[in-house]
Amino acid sequence: MKTVFKITLIGSGNVATHLGRVLVNNGFTINEVYSKSLDNAEGLAKQLKANATNQITALSNNTDLYLICLKDDTISSILVDFPFKDQLIAHTSGSIPLDIFKEHGFNRYGVFYPLQTFSKEKEVAINEVPFCVEASDNKSKEVLLSIANQISTNVYEISSEQRKILHVAAVFASNFTNHLYSIAQEITDSYDLDFNILKPLIDETTKKAFQNPPRLMQTGPAKRNDKKLIADHLAFLADQPAYQKIYHLLSDSIIDSLK
Amino acid sequence: MKTVFKITLIGSGNVATHLGRVLVNNGFTINEVYSKSLDNAEGLAKQLKANATNQITALSNNTDLYLICLKDDTISSILVDFPFKDQLIAHTSGSIPLDIFKEHGFNRYGVFYPLQTFSKEKEVAINEVPFCVEASDNKSKEVLLSIANQISTNVYEISSEQRKILHVAAVFASNFTNHLYSIAQEITDSYDLDFNILKPLIDETTKKAFQNPPRLMQTGPAKRNDKKLIADHLAFLADQPAYQKIYHLLSDSIIDSLK
Numbered sequence: 429m430k431t432v433f434k435i436t437l438i439g440s441g442n443v444a445t446h447l448g449r450v451l452v453n454n455g456f457t458i459n460e461v462y463s464k465s466l467d468n469a470e471g472l473a474k475q476l477k478a479n480a481t482n483q484i485t486a487l488s489n490n491t492d493l494y495l496i497c498l499k500d501d502t503i504s505s506i507l508v509d510f511p512f513k514d515q516l517i518a519h520t521s522g523s524i525p526l527d528i529f530k531e532h533g534f535n536r537y538g539v540f541y542p543l544q545t546f547s548k549e550k551e552v553a554i555n556e557v558p559f560c561v562e563a564s565d566n567k568s569k570e571v572l573l574s575i576a577n578q579i580s581t582n583v584y585e586i587s588s589e590q591r592k593i594l595h596v597a598a599v600f601a602s603n604f605t606n607h608l609y610s611i612a613q614e615i616t617d618s619y620d621l622d623f624n625i626l627k628p629l630i631d632e633t634t635k636k637a638f639q640n641p642p643r644l645m646q647t648g649p650a651k652r653n654d655k656k657l658i659a660d661h662l663a664f665l666a667d668q669p670a671y672q673k674i675y676h677l678l679s680d681s682i683i684d685s686l687k
Numbered sequence: 688m689k690t691v692f693k694i695t696l697i698g699s700g701n702v703a704t705h706l707g708r709v710l711v712n713n714g715f716t717i718n719e720v721y722s723k724s725l726d727n728a729e730g731l732a733k734q735l736k737a738n739a740t741n742q743i744t745a746l747s748n749n750t751d752l753y754l755i756c757l758k759d760d761t762i763s764s765i766l767v768d769f770p771f772k773d774q775l776i777a778h779t780s781g782s783i784p785l786d787i788f789k790e791h792g793f794n795r796y797g798v799f800y801p802l803q804t805f806s807k808e809k810e811v812a813i814n815e816v817p818f819c820v821e822a823s824d825n826k827s828k829e830v831l832l833s834i835a836n837q838i839s840t841n842v843y844e845i846s847s848e849q850r851k852i853l854h855v856a857a858v859f860a861s862n863f864t865n866h867l868y869s870i871a872q873e874i875t876d877s878y879d880l881d882f883n884i885l886k887p888l889i890d891e892t893t894k895k896a897f898q899n900p901p902r903l904m905q906t907g908p909a910k911r912n913d914k915k916l917i918a919d920h921l922a923f924l925a926d927q928p929a930y931q932k933i934y935h936l937l938s939d940s941i942i943d944s945l946k
Contacts, residue, residue, distance in 0.1 A: 601871035603907030610901040612860035648862030
């Protein structure tokens with residue numbers, strides 16, 4: 429069933445941009461875009477054929493949902509000044525509890541968390557993105573689930589506690605992994621080697637992780653407890669003590685995890 | 688050009704098994720399989736229609752290439768007892784220098800290193816695997832390049848020094864990454880959440896790494912230097928001090944790398 433809602437975006441960063449585009453592409457109306465920078469609000473609003481404002485107290489109330497796409501540490505201050513407490517409002521954060529809305533006197537609220545990494549200028553296949561939905565009441569939940577199900581095939585009802593756990597796991601599986609890729613690229617770049625040589629290896633590692641438990645798929649010097657090779661690699665990293673420390677700690681952790 | 692060689696596999700583990708199968712599938716003959724365990728040698732030899740032995744001194748010399756697929760720390764002892772010093776011999780290790788053969792009195796030798804992670808019971812698309820080739824002389828190099836080019840589209844001439852660098856980078860990009868997946872799964876499993884919810888996120892992270900420099904694609908609490916959230920996550924991990932330590936170190940490293 430296609431139910432079209434009018435949505436107001438609070439924020440104009442990566443999450444607001446990606447969600448705004450996919451919502452418009454799926455027939456939703458973005459009514460208004462708020463950003464504390466009027467330029468940013470207008471920039472995104474123009475793409476989405478929406479109005480723009482940088483005054484939270486001047487927001488239109490002609491909307492079905494206020495969708496907050498802001499950094500975690502700015503959400504609270506926006507809620508303090510928010511003019512409408514009886515309309516549906518949701519945030520998109522992995523870590524802010526649902527209760528933040530109650531604490532600020534809201535009556536209908538929810539969470540609409542896309543478990544994905546969004547970067548500027550990089551399109552994401554939103555229809556595969558898991559959306560984690562939670563709400564204050566059934567009617568609000570139905571609206572959020574309806575929107576999520578119209579843009580993604582991966583929609584979950586997830587409590588604030590579960591969302592926090594998923595977020596911690598995601599930091600390990602995505603943010604930290606990306607940092608390791610970054611270190612690997614720094615190493616290959618430093619010696620004029622092509623980082624792309626590592627692509628088949630990385631693809632295979634990632635593919636395997638969802639076919640068998642990654643713990644059982646572990647390979648490498650630490651898995652074999654090859655002390656000589658580990659010492660060689662640590663010596664090679666002597667000029668980069670930060671990376672040496674990471675190599676040491678993760679190798680020890682692999683060795684311990686296989687005991 | 689198709690040039691078929693007779694190959695002897697020294698070893699019967701994951702690398703020997705994967706390479707043996709792909710060589711046979713590409714029309715090569717595996718003449719003989721050596722393993723210190725006769726059972727293991729016979730098990731693999733049967734699959735490859737080869738002979739089997741557990742006596743290194745009893746190896747046949749009816750071969751074009753001895754391909755050593757052993758753990759790094761056992762290669763040296765095999766070379767000591769190896770009966771033929773004038774036939775082409777190569778190893779498949781990421782870290783053992785080419786010179787190990789010279790040190791043991793060999794005259795024709797090389798390296799045939801597949802930069803990939805091989806696990807039992809998990810087929811690998813060998814034709815995409817980068818093969819790093821190095822040899823003592825042009826004729827030996829031609830044989831190794833010919834074999835590599837017949838089974839893969841990704842063949843590189845790589846020096847021992849470059850191979851070592853690639854190997855260190857691969858430990859970060861694959862072995863450590865897999866360990867982070869393993870930690871993420873342990874976290875989701877502990878709370879009865881489905882690890883597969885993280886798949887689109889992990890796929891996107893990996894895809895992005897080869898479209899833009901991963902350093903520029905970094906997201907997450909450390910990227911935003913969100914001290915409150917980092918402290919929250921560290922508190923959540925209080926019962927798992929090893930993972931807490933990894934979270935701490937990698938977050939600090941991300942923060943430092945973006946300075």
